[in-house]
Amino acid sequence: MSPVAPDQQDRSATDPLAANLRPVEAGLIDTAADVEEAADSGRALIRDLDYAGYLHLQRLLSAQEPLTDHHDELLFIVIHQATELWLKLVVHEMRSAQEHLRADEIGPALKRLARVKHVLRQLIDQWAVLATLTPSEYAEFRGKLGRSSGFQSVQYRELEFLLGNKNKAMIAVFDHDQAAADRLRATLAEPSLYDDFLDLLARRGYDVPDRVLQRDRTAPHTLDDGVTAVFGRIYGAPESQWDVYETCEELVDLEDSFQTWRFRHLKTVERIIGFKPGTGGSSGVPFLRRALDLTFFPELYAVRADIGN
Numbered sequence: 686m687s688p689v690a691p692d693q694q695d696r697s698a699t700d701p702l703a704a705n706l707r708p709v710e711a712g713l714i715d716t717a718a719d720v721e722e723a724a725d726s727g728r729a730l731i732r733d734l735d736y737a738g739y740l741h742l743q744r745l746l747s748a749q750e751p752l753t754d755h756h757d758e759l760l761f762i763v764i765h766q767a768t769e770l771w772l773k774l775v776v777h778e779m780r781s782a783q784e785h786l787r788a789d790e791i792g793p794a795l796k797r798l799a800r801v802k803h804v805l806r807q808l809i810d811q812w813a814v815l816a817t818l819t820p821s822e823y824a825e826f827r828g829k830l831g832r833s834s835g836f837q838s839v840q841y842r843e844l845e846f847l848l849g850n851k852n853k854a855m856i857a858v859f860d861h862d863q864a865a866a867d868r869l870r871a872t873l874a875e876p877s878l879y880d881d882f883l884d885l886l887a888r889r890g891y892d893v894p895d896r897v898l899q900r901d902r903t904a905p906h907t908l909d910d911g912v913t914a915v916f917g918r919i920y921g922a923p924e925s926q927w928d929v930y931e932t933c934e935e936l937v938d939l940e941d942s943f944q945t946w947r948f949r950h951l952k953t954v955e956r957i958i959g960f961k962p963g964t965g966g967s968s969g970v971p972f973l974r975r976a977l978d979l980t981f982f983p984e985l986y987a988v989r990a991d992i993g994n
């Protein structure tokens with residue numbers, strides 16, 4: 686029996702590249718004119734925008750500066766930088782989703798949130814790469830990190846604020862960086878994603894209590910039975926209000942993904958440093974474990990106990 690699938694056999698019979706021939710042997714580049722054309726396009730790329738120029742790769746790829754000669758420090762830097770890049774996209778998509786909700790455009794808002802969810806999946810899977818760093822490998826360079834910690838990630842804190850975990854005290858972490866502190870103060874005063882959704886529901890005629898709509902939005906939202914009752918109505922008859930029902934489930938997905946990220950961070954930290962205190966000055970694992978009890982959308986969980994009663 687042939688190990689080559691029938692569709693591959695067919696292709697290699699007609700396609701010289703599939704038959705493992707180099708372009709010249711395959712007769713794709715065989716004239717001086719072809720070579721000259723390739724050189725011309727290379728010269729044009731020097732004049733015009735090329736891949737590296739568009740992506741500022743020189744800047745991006747020279748931003749990894751290990752403090753030691755230890756082989757594994759590059760992994761540590763890359764994983765943090767990659768996370769920060771994805772967080773940049775997540776914050777961008779979240780803000781756009783919120784604008785769409787403010788304009789009563791649920792469809793485009795859900796599209797944005799679906800992307801956020803997929804990025805979070807990506808970030809969750811990334812922990813497996815970092816988990817290849819053993820405690821002894823990390824110990825080789827941890828001492829050089831000083832007091833730096835993901836705790837000081839302004840984009841992470843901004844995302845938490847947008848999701849509704851408005852912890853004002855966290856802004857003090859950025860006393861050394863006024864631009865970051867100002868950015869967080871501004872985000873703290875903005876409505877969270879959940880606030881925007883509850884506002885939309887109120888505009889649609891749902892009975893969202895005024896005490897919720899008028900609350901101080903620089904503080905975290907707390908469980909309100911009136912809001913649970915609104916969701917009870919939505920979950921009681923999804924067919925007649927599918928778009929808001931779908932939004933509720935999308936928010937639960939989002940919270941679930943975010944909590945999974947937190948959980949995977951905690952477990953990775955546990956296997957790499959055990960119960961040592963963090964470089965950022967916290968108790969480490971016990972501190973991270975407390976965050977698992979936080980919920981962004983409490984009524985969306987509370988309503989589940991009422992469904993079907």
Ligand code: HEM
Pocket residue numbers: 764765768769815823834835836837838841950954957958962963964965966967968969970972973976
């Ligand atoms: C060896 C790997 C890692 C260890 C040992 C570690 C450890 C810790 C610890 C102990 C904390 C609590 C604050 C502190 O005292 O420092 C923390 C917070 C944090 N870390 Fe990591 N971390 C690691 C990798 C990462 C990576 C790759 C990211 C991605 C950017 C990250 C992002 C964060 C964030 C955002 C916080 C704040 C969490 C919160 O406030 O709830 N960490 N980390």
